[in-house]
Amino acid sequence: MLGVLLSLAAALGFGGSAVLARVGLQYVSPVTGTLVSLLVGIVITTTLALVLHFDEIWALTAIAFGWFLLVGVLNYPLGRLLNFNSVSKIGVARATPVVGASPLFAAALAVTIGGETMTWTIFVGTLAIVGGIALIVSQK
Template sequence: MSDITLGILFALLAAISFGTSPVLARIGLRYINAPTGLLVSMLSSLAIIAAIAIPLHGRDMLELPLHIFPWFVLLGILNYVLGRYLNYVGVHLAGVAKATPLISTSPLFAMILAFIFIQEVPPPIVFVGALSIVGGVALIVSERPS
């Protein structure tokens, strides 16, 4: 299997995983609040990744340059803590069908931030995709409650 095929397979599996997450969160948030749900999911994630990463890459982790850590600490705060917390609250309050597409606008923000901070210029077709995202968000938020 080629790297591209394997990458596509992993991306699709990630999409299934990410698509399952808000449904599971919505079910769980019937019984506990968002911070508690966040703590449970973070601890279970930590246990699983530690069981995988330490045996496979423990030596590599000890050799990481110190200047890398602040970036990953910031990533951990923004993505795994703040992002997941806001995700859970959004799903709890707005429901999976409304919150998940809005949460899925993250590529739009990634594209903008990549341009600002690392001068990454996407190809023109990506701008078309970004406009599609904005249009989809407009449709979602413009729906009137019944």
């Protein structure tokens, strides 16, 4: 249950940040918005990580560090820049649902790379999310 609550809190955070980004992007370019949000995020995340999990960080294996390094490159600078550009060009209401197609990619990668099992409930739930996104985006 805690995992579901944390997921919902993350969804609220991502949804709210998309709206805040849209407001901010009225005054700066997506590149500048990405830079500012990354710098603030780095300070907060680094501080919390070092204070709360210092020993775990120094105990990371090279393989684990490499995976997190890849996540850091794909998710934060690249993902945020692409997201901010899409929000700037087509708005939050259309860009965010498209970005919301990430469960489809996450489920596929979890099975192919992460060794997870695709159950029928996960499969149907993922298709429902993607189908809903397609309906939202196709409306004019």
